[in-house]
Amino acid sequence: MEQIAQKMTGASAGRDAHDFDFIVCGAGSSGSVVAARLAQDGQARVLLLEAGGDDVDSRVTDPAQWPLNLGSERDWGFVGQPAPGLAGRRLPLSMGKGLGGGSSINVMVWARGHKEDWNHFAAEAGDERWGYESVLGYYRRIEDWRGAPDPVRRGSGGPVHVAQPDAPQPIAQTLVTAAGLAGIPVFDSPNGEMMESDGGAAIAELRINGGQRESVFRSYVAPMLAHPNLTVLTDALVTGLVFAGRKVVGVDAVVRGEPRRFHARCETVLSLGAVHTPKVLMQSGIGHRDELHAHGISVIQHLPGVGQNHQDHIAFGCTWAYHAPQGVGGGGCEAALYWKSDSRLNHPDILQCQLEFPVPAPAEAGIATPEHGWTMFAGLAQPKSRGRLRLSGPDARDPVLIEPNSLSEPEDVAAALAAVELCREVGNSAAFAPLVRGEAAPGPRDKSGMIDFIRKSAVTYWHQSCTAMMGRDSMAVVDNELRVYGVEGLRIADASIMPRIPVGNTMAPCVVIGERAADLIRLAHGLSSAHGIGNPVRV
Structure with missing residues (x-):
């Protein structure tokens, strides 16, 4: 897998190995979905960048060993500032780092969110396609449910194995x-x-298949790794967005210690999670102008909601x-x-x-x-x-x-x-x-x-979310189609876009966000459907 993951594809097309149609930043529970679904087209050249390493370790694959990942190289190991409401304590805020992101180190619980979560998303976005009835359609597409049949609410034959013990x-x-x-x-x-x-x-319903953890990366991207139009790079830290005017045309990254620049012909997607997505936005000039000016960062787009509304x-x-x-x-x-x-x-x-x-x-x-x-x-x-x-x-x-x-x-x-x-x-x-x-x-x-x-x-x-929320008011960062306000060629697909944190664990809703983002991008760029992962995509 490592050899495939490092392979730069598409040279036969006569295009530079740093040029892609789409760049997806972050191989977690949303980014893995976006990259795999876009690569299904077979023609679009897709680059998936992941700051962490691979997922071939017993601490990932063995469900019982998940606590051993906390504080390891697979954990960003964030720590909150002292909080008066916590008697001045600093909260450890673990977040997955590596292929699969949080889905490679979490407790593997599949919790789809409450009906009112999704209806709230729809109300904030002004778009019923985020509502519960629409999201049920996504879950029917996503799931390979191994329990009692429920054709209204549950799916079978999708990429995501879900079962109770x-x-x-x-x-x-x-x-x-x-x-x-x-x-x-x-x-x-x-x-x-x-x-x-x-x-x-x-x-509980769990993401354990045959006694082993099944991360979202394993469900979506692993079956696609042999496709020549998909490139996956590990140890690739995204450091900033590249602009042509107000349009994002690529990203800067440090890959295995070396600075690299990658170009995106169509769109760039940030799926770095509720901490690094707003960080990259702000350090690239998208955020509250006062916060940016305080650090000498030129303002590309004043969006005061970037980094606000943090929930857990x-x-x-x-x-x-x-x-x-x-x-x-x-x-x-x-x-x-x-x-x-x-x-x-x-x-x-x-x-x-x-x-x-x-x-x-x-x-x-x-x-x-x-x-x-x-x-x-x-x-x-x-x-x-x-x-x-x-x-x-x-x-x-x-x-x-x-x-x-x-x-x-x-x-x-x-x-x-x-x-x-x-x-x-x-x-x-x-x-x-x-x-x-x-x-x-x-x-x-x-x-x-x-x-x-x-x-x-x-x-x-460890369910950090909502720091680049979807909505229509002055604190919203993305619109109903996950496009960053005031910026072209850039979308966000991860837990940061949630207007409020869902009732349950965040992995399953992040998969829905990834599916929704992929549908919107496919439709915008005329990408065709394919049968490479589970059920065919329907827009």
């Missing part, structure tokens, strides 16, 4: 049972009907000790629960993700971790707090400053209290008695003590 661990099955005893609806699947309702509990799922680990060691299935996350902190809401705002092993709390929380146990992350699925990104300098080597601003809004603290209370109610159910010895964290506390626990134990699901 064949034999979930007893602790996962017990969580679903305990949720039902607490009055929470139980569903056969956490997607489909459950994500059209108030929420519920179910055995914040969670609080509630842990129980086992009577005796229990098994861990897949990546250790085999059950999930979504519910409301307030019955008046039209969608769940609590996300509970079970891990089948005890997760240590941050040191500041002062909580001992049992040797054997399990952890439920009581999470905020729809946080109201908003953060931002700032530049520390104009150079690609200057780190971006991430200000998560977590738990700054009183509504988030109230929702966090409700999330932890629900977590403890379910986790202390009598249904767990055969497996669990007792609650290790947080334990009974008064309201003040529980807020202290929440601020000192909060971590994230």
Whole structure:
């Protein structure tokens, strides 16, 4: 694969090896989709640039080893600025670096987002093609669902293998049972009907195929690597956009330590994630003029929303000790629960993700971790707090400053209290008695003590998003077709375009964003459909 990935294609066409029709920056859960779908045409020359390395390592392929990637060369290892809402702590903000991006180091949960997420996207974009009914069509195209048939909501024969574990661990099955005893609806699947309702509990759907992780890169790009019109370069850090006037005509990059410039005849797509996409935009002259002037960067387009609206799922680990060691299935996350902190809401705002092993709390929380146990992350699925990104300098080597601003809004603290209370109610159910010895964290506390626990134990699901949002107001960065306002030849396709963070994990929505971007680009440039990956593309 490495030999194919380094191969510069298209020389027989008499064009420079640095010239392409399309350049896609970032081989994560959106960029992999865009590059593969554009390359299906067979004529368009597509370049996919990835700053990280390959994905041929047991830490990637073995689902149980995903924690070993955190802090490794496959993790950008971002750290947030001190946050008052977190008792001054700095949050570790992991993000995938390498082929597959986050889909190569995450917990492999396939969560498609709630109906109201997509309807909100459509309302903000002014385009019903982003709405839930349209997105169901994308999911039917995307999925190769290995569960009970649901022709309205689920797909078969697509590139993305999705399945529930064949034999979930007893602790996962017990969580679903305990949720039902607490009055929470139980569903056969956490997607489909459950994500059209108030929420519920179910055995998780995972991206594990034949006992191995299947990243989005493996689903989409790997089958295309032999195509001569697709080039994939690893260790290729995009450092800036190349302009001809107000049109993006390529990118500058450092490839294996050497500066290179690549030209895009048609379009460039940024799929670098919610941190590096706005960073590249700002360092290329697209952002708030005051932020750019502060670092001596010439303004190409004043867009004050670049780097703003930062959102992430914040969670609080509630842990129980086992009577005796229990098994861990897949990546250790085999059950999930979504519910409301307030019955008046039209969608769940609590996300509970079970891990089948005890997760240590941050040191500041002062909580001992049992040797054997399990952890439920009581999470905020729809946080109201908003953060931002700032530049520390104009150079690609200057780190971006991430200000998560977590738990700054009183509504988030109230929702966090409700999330932890629900977590403890379910986790202390009598249904767990055969497996669990007792609650290790947080334990009974008064309201003040529980807020202290929440601020000192909060971590994230590593779902950073919304920093170059789609919309129509003054803070929007891209329009309904993902084109950057005021700039030609440039689109964004990754989690940064989300107007708000979706209710669940972000991988599946990022695949939809990639599919949507590819459709829009194909239509704009008259590219034909092909049958190279799963079902044929339909616009």
